[in-house]
Amino acid sequence: MTTTTDLVPYEDALASYDPVMGLEVHVELGTRTKMFCGCSTELGQDANTQTCPTCLGLPGALPVVNATGVESAIKIGLALNCEIAEWCRFARKNYFYPDMPKNFQTSQYDEPIAFDGYLDVQLEDGETFRVQIERAHMEEDTGKSTHVGGATGRIHGASHSLLDYNRAGIPLIEIVTKPIEGAGERAPEVARAYVRELRELIRALGVSEARMEMGQMRCDVNLSLRPHGTEKFGTRSETKNVNSLRSVERAARFEIQRHAAVLDSGGTIVQETRHFHEDTGSTTSGRVKEEAEDYRYFPEPDLVPVAPSRAWVEEIRAGLPELPLARRTRLLAEWGITALDMQAILNAGALEPIVATIEAGADAASARKWWMGELARSANESGTSPDELAITPAEVARVTELVAKGDLNDKLARQVIEGVLAGEGTPDEVVDRRGLKVVSDEGALTTAVEEAIAGNPGVAGKIRGGKVAAAGALVGAVMKATRGQADAARVKELILEKLGVGEG
Ligand code: ADP
Numbered sequence: 001m002t003t004t005t006d007l008v009p010y011e012d013a014l015a016s017y018d019p020v021m022g023l024e025v026h027v028e029l030g031t032r033t034k035m036f037c038g039c040s041t042e043l044g045q046d047a048n049t050q051t052c053p054t055c056l057g058l059p060g061a062l063p064v065v066n067a068t069g070v071e072s073a074i075k076i077g078l079a080l081n082c083e084i085a086e087w088c089r090f091a092r093k094n095y096f097y098p099d100m101p102k103n104f105q106t107s108q109y110d111e112p113i114a115f116d117g118y119l120d121v122q123l124e125d126g127e128t129f130r131v132q133i134e135r136a137h138m139e140e141d142t143g144k145s146t147h148v149g150g151a152t153g154r155i156h157g158a159s160h161s162l163l164d165y166n167r168a169g170i171p172l173i174e175i176v177t178k179p180i181e182g183a184g185e186r187a188p189e190v191a192r193a194y195v196r197e198l199r200e201l202i203r204a205l206g207v208s209e210a211r212m213e214m215g216q217m218r219c220d221v222n223l224s225l226r227p228h229g230t231e232k233f234g235t236r237s238e239t240k241n242v243n244s245l246r247s248v249e250r251a252a253r254f255e256i257q258r259h260a261a262v263l264d265s266g267g268t269i270v271q272e273t274r275h276f277h278e279d280t281g282s283t284t285s286g287r288v289k290e291e292a293e294d295y296r297y298f299p300e301p302d303l304v305p306v307a308p309s310r311a312w313v314e315e316i317r318a319g320l321p322e323l324p325l326a327r328r329t330r331l332l333a334e335w336g337i338t339a340l341d342m343q344a345i346l347n348a349g350a351l352e353p354i355v356a357t358i359e360a361g362a363d364a365a366s367a368r369k370w371w372m373g374e375l376a377r378s379a380n381e382s383g384t385s386p387d388e389l390a391i392t393p394a395e396v397a398r399v400t401e402l403v404a405k406g407d408l409n410d411k412l413a414r415q416v417i418e419g420v421l422a423g424e425g426t427p428d429e430v431v432d433r434r435g436l437k438v439v440s441d442e443g444a445l446t447t448a449v450e451e452a453i454a455g456n457p458g459v460a461g462k463i464r465g466g467k468v469a470a471a472g473a474l475v476g477a478v479m480k481a482t483r484g485q486a487d488a489a490r491v492k493e494l495i496l497e498k499l500g501v502g503e504g
Pocket residue numbers: 020021022023024134176177178179180222223224233234235236238
């Protein structure tokens with residue numbers, strides 16, 4: 001299939017049009033059991049071993065609401081500054097698809113549990129952009145189809161399909177933004193920043209691990225353009241199931257360029273769903289979008305309404321943890337760093353390791369230095385994130401402690417870290433095994449200094465004559481002789497002492 005899509009250069013598109021975006025994010029909750037039955041949600045089990053009459057939609061089976069699912073939904077709603085419904089119902093969204101054995105999805109329609117909120121998100125330059133939230137509602141996931149026999153693994157060309165209902169009925173929260181206007185050329189960046197902030201929020205609430213690469217969080221990107229100076233929204237396209245932060249940004253950018261090309265040539269945008277392709281960064285047409293009435297929504301008769309008492313809602317509110325943006329703002333002030341520094345820490349995935357290292361006793365500056373330097377480099381080289389490295393925050397804290405005590409200098413500390421990463425043991429074990437201690441034995445140092453002076457009479461003469469800067473060469477000689485294990489500042493003092501010059 002080679003359909004080429006006309007695109008307008010990004011800057012040209014923005015010169016003529018304003019983008020309007022809507023983001024729909026699905027989050028799989030980390031509850032132990034499914035939303036409406038007692039089946040386990042554990043991942044990686046054999047196909048169809050976590051099913052029962054309820055999640056298979058067998059006749060006569062009755063659903064029961066998972067209280068933890070409702071509590072998680074309320075937590076998310078409160079953290080998004082939403083109102084929490086005093087009374088709401090589930091609804092049946094009717095459609096046929098083989099991965100959904102009930103022939104309807106239990107969802108919420110006109111009575112979401114949470115509505116009318118907002119989330120402040122931070123852009124790369126530290127500026128804040130407020131995204132208005134329309135609603136957050138509860139629903140359930142579908143099963144998983146595997147298409148077999150074709151070359152591409154897609155349904156086209158497959159000889160048959162396998163169905164696994166283990167995922168069917170796992171609780172989902174769908175979070176829908178109001179139309180995002182006024183972001184201009186930064187719209188794709190806002191989309192990415194929003195999904196990232198939402199992911200951090202979900203993780204901080206402890207309601208899901210929100211791992212996008214595992215499908216625990218996925219985003220639909222709605223996008224339309226309108227000519228500058230006009231009010232009316234254009235027709236939107238909806239790019240489904242985008243599953244990485246980078247892809248969210250690229251999908252929005254691509255759609256802006258594609259819409260502009262269609263509109264510039266006098267064409268009209270069809271309202272449709274589209275698929276994003278990681279390899280090319282492009283989208284292709286999916287299906288023409290159903291209207292809500294096609295789903296024949298009606299209130300779910302088998303479930304009682306959800307009516308969370310105000311006392312319970314306030315109890316949940318009081319128990320919310322410090323939220324990510326507030327926490328980052330606090331840490332930024334405590335550490336005395338800039339918004340850009342913080343952004344770099346986030347991009348490196350180093351925030352949690354740094355915080356944990358400080359909690360383990362390191363000072364903030366040292367914790368940042370190691371995680372953003374040596375360890376970020378290691379993570380990068382091995383293609384992992386810093387928190388997956390074979391060194392714990394406590395071990396990094398121990399290294400900073402050894403440096404602070406003067407037992408290690410930076411160069412030795414790097415070797416210790418290298419040893420820990422290579423599986424040679426704890427920092428103390430690596431120090432012992434590799435013999436990496438700063439030589440602080442004055443006798444040994446004095447001998448090394450005397451040898452350096454004797455071996456470099458020319459340099460020594462210059463220093464005696466007052467050229468203190470020349471001492472660097474002798475310090476270098478001593479460091480070499482001690483294999484980098486001397487305290488360089490102390491070595492310099494000893495050299496000046498021996499040659500009878502005072503510093504400064
Ligand atoms: P559906 O469930 O059919 O996808 P929704 O009404 O839930 O439709 O809207 C999807 C998202 O798209 C929402 O975030 C909404 O704010 C946004 N949206 C609606 N109309 C437009 C438009 N013309 N352009 C861009 N985004 C839009």
